[in-house]
Amino acid sequence: MGKLLRNALNNKKVFLINKLINEGIYKKNNTHLFEMTLSDLQEEYNKISDKKS
Helix, strand or coil: CHHHHHHHHHHHHHHHHHHHHHCCCCEECCEEHHHCCHHHHHHHHHHHHHHHC
């Protein structure tokens, strides 16, 4: 079960990174996207989603 959860979290992280890159976001506060936590990525994605609405 641990491996399945780890894969799901990694897939979500990759999905969010790709969405942010498509919006022109590569870094946040001198931190590359791949270094950010899933929670931080989700927060950034939510910010750009809210701006589009």
